[in-house]
Amino acid sequence: MPLMYELLKCWDSTEEGFKIKDHLLKFTTDEVAVLTGLPNTGAEIIWHNEPLGDVLSTELKSEMGQLSRSTDVATMLKTFICFVISNLFFPLNSLKTPRRLVSIASSLEEFFSINWAWTLREFMVNEFNRMATKLATEKPLGYINGFLPLLLVWFLEHVNVNTPRNPDSRPRFLRWEGNTNIFYSSEKAAHLVATLKEKQIVYILDGLSAEEADLVHADLTSFQPPPSPLKQKSHEPSDLPPAKKIRIKTSQKQKSPEHELPHESKEFQAAQAFAQPEWLSHLEERMHNLIDAVSRKIQKDIGDRIDKIEDNLQRVEGKDVVFTSVNVILTRRDIDHILLDDCLDNFHIDAYAFFVDRKTKAFPAIYQPYLYISPMHRILKSYNDYSDLYIKHIKKETLKRTNLLIIPIIHNNHWTLLVGRLKERVWKLYDSLPNPQHKEICVTVVNELYTDLIKCFDADITKWRINIVRGTPTQSNSFDCGMFVCKYMEKVVVKDKVDWSAYKYWQNEMPRYRTDFAYQILMEGESVELKHVKKCIESAAKAH
CATH class of the missing domain: 3.40.395.10 (Adenoviral Proteinase; Chain A)
Structure with a gap:
């Protein structure tokens, strides 16, 4: 995407952030947690280092497309998790998936034990660094692996240039669902980044709710960054207000996320063993709705x-x-x-x-x-x-x-x-x-x-x-x-x-x-x- 290309030009591999208008905007794990709804707790995995297996992401996508409301909960959860991890979070050009994927999808305990916010962020930073090296040596970029829509949403949350279609939706990724004005041509993307005003830059994510506070690892007070060391004398007209700094208005203390796990069995061997928790019923309904939505979109786009x-x-x-x-x-x-x-x-x-x-x-x-x-x-x-x-x-x-x-x-x-x-x-x-x-x-x-x-x-x-x-x-x-x-x-x-x-x-x-x-x-x-x-x-x- 053209906007992704423009943002990658601003990536600083040493600081692990984006230099925009003489400011360094850090790409942090806490922000990934708030944007995706994935808590910043648990075991940290370097996904790039996981040994690859023989299962292809396209095969998992095909299995996802075959789900229906009649599918048992065990199969549905396992297939859904495999699809999200392989096709959305960590897609690879080779289409291969780690051998560990099936194990993760087959065990709720293992799935919830992983710090997905950190793992996602680490994977993307690795890709950003790889692209930055190519840019520095003037080599073709090729494809970028990973969950690229996350970078787009991160940028939209950090600049006041677009209004989210669903401002109250959470996680914040859903705020931008359905927005049609966030995709830019090469010329418009370059112009947008080059002409950003300081007052349009949002240093921190505003209005953190109590539920979102449960997701982050740092204290809320530390979520307000100090003035950027890259900040130089402003070249904006003197009558402009200073860049907006939004403080989080909540005293909610950090809590360790708790996930209700089934007691009878933590494996996907019998749906009855973990079909009781209330959170699982909500998840099942959301998956049903997703499957129905995908089916409706296919019917709308290409008929039967x-x-x-x-x-x-x-x-x-x-x-x-x-x-x-x-x-x-x-x-x-x-x-x-x-x-x-x-x-x-x-x-x-x-x-x-x-x-x-x-x-x-x-x-x-x-x-x-x-x-x-x-x-x-x-x-x-x-x-x-x-x-x-x-x-x-x-x-x-x-x-x-x-x-x-x-x-x-x-x-x-x-x-x-x-x-x-x-x-x-x-x-x-x-x-x-x-x-x-x-x-x-x-x-x-x-x-x-x-x-x-x-x-x-x-x-x-x-x-x-x-x-x-x-x-x-x-x-x-x-x-x-x-x-x-x-x-x-x-x-x-x-x-x-x-x-x-x-x-x-x-x-x-x-x-x-x-x-x-x-x-x-x-x-x-x-x-x-x-x-x-x-x-x-x-x-x-x-x-x-």
Whole structure:
């Protein structure tokens, strides 16, 4: 997210805080506790050091999606805890989860014995430090692991630039639920951070309630920090009031959080053993409501087509091929990756390019001629396979009849789209996580391409400018970059000039785009195993 990138520029690894307008705002465990509702007590775990197992976060997410009100409490709690920890608190680009996760989710005693506020904060600080090192050495950032929405909420609570939609909700993370004005483009994010006024900075979280006081580790009086040592003479106009310092109005003493645990059994072996505590009934109801809300959102976003697809996919084994086209092979498991909000692979991008190509050939009056270069070309070269399998269609003659070169690039787990405008002799970079450092890999790709096809080009394409396209739709998560590249590709081949401001809604529509993509693949599949599936889907589509 653009705002996250701007905040990371302000991170001080030594002080473990953000330097904003000559002030140091500490990123503390007590604040994480207040924002999330997780108490700052218990055993401190360094999550990065936990040995990884074979269970993937996507598998746990799939299990979460299968819960219903008829699910027994034991299974529901275990699945819910696994999902929250693996997909929300500590998501990894590798999708792997620690071996200890199942043990934690299977024991309420172990779960409540952990200081999750400290563990979350330590994990994120580790990521911030890693990103700060990359920024200092001018290396591409790639993806940031961890619970990034927490940093966004932390920033919103520390600056008076937005009003929470639910000001009285607790934990404070819920104050910002439903706010649609807190996501910024790259330009607006940079402008926001650069133009903050001192009077807009909130040094401490205001209005701490008695319940929130139970969450923090420090005395309330120590929650008011001393003046920042970074504070310099203000450059604000003299008629402005001093920066706001809000004191917590409560004398509540710190208490050790107590969690009511079942006496009969602390393990998830029988729901009856711990179904009695009142807190558990409330938790069960909240989980039911969450499951219902997720189901309603899916129905609203993409209708019931997803249910038809998933019902029929159960007839196909994970390794069964569901789609083939020239050099592209997709299995049932590849479809799962699309539907489960996973990052897309090379074959996914090539498959989408196949559908774009077919559309452009069907409507030549709307689309301009282009040549597509698969990301698999660089993959093969990395294995010392210099085959021209993926570039043999590019000839001197075809380049003369072409307007565009379309090149999807995967680097540091992030997809971007590089487009060569042959008539204008310029490269355009489309990036859903705008970052000037992403241009570096483009230089490498262009140099390699020119070396491979030097006899085909009339000009030295390595001397063309590489311009980042501004104002394009951007992602607000860590896994949709591949789908954004697919959507960019779909638009840049249109003859008419694209008004990118008309597509700012893309992120909200990603569930539908992913479902449509999976639907297209299944309808195109020619495997014997899918004949019955296709027939069922066609019937469902007609009914829909």
